[in-house]
Amino acid sequence: MSFGNLAKMAQQMQTQLARVQAELETLQLEGTAGGGAVKAVVTGKQELVSVTIDPGVVDPDDVEMLQDLVVAAVNEALGSARRTAEQKMAAVTGGMRLPGM
Secondary structure, eight states: OOHHHHHHHHHHHHHHHHHHHHHHHHOEEEEEETTTTEEEEEETTSOEEEEEEOGGGOOTTOHHHHHHHHHHHHHHHHHHHHHHHHHHHHHHHTTOOOTTO
C-alpha cells in the first residue's frame, strides 16, 4: 500500500468520523425507570436534554424513591448513548479504538 493510498484512507476515515460525531450531537436517546414514570433524554454526545416525571409518582413522603428513579433513567439513557456512539465509531474505524473517541 502506497503512502498516497494510506493518506487517502486516513482522510476518508477522518471525514466519516466527523460525520458520525455531527450525527451523535443531534441524536437523542431515551432512558426510562419506574415503568416509564421517569424519562430522561440525552444526546449521542451524552449530554442530558430533559427529564420528565409523571406527577403520579411524586410523593413528598418518599423523595428518595423519586431520586432513585431519576438516576436510573439518566443512567439508562447515558448507557444507550455510550453504546450507540461505540457502535457508530466502530463502523468507521473497523473496531480500532482511537484516543479521545
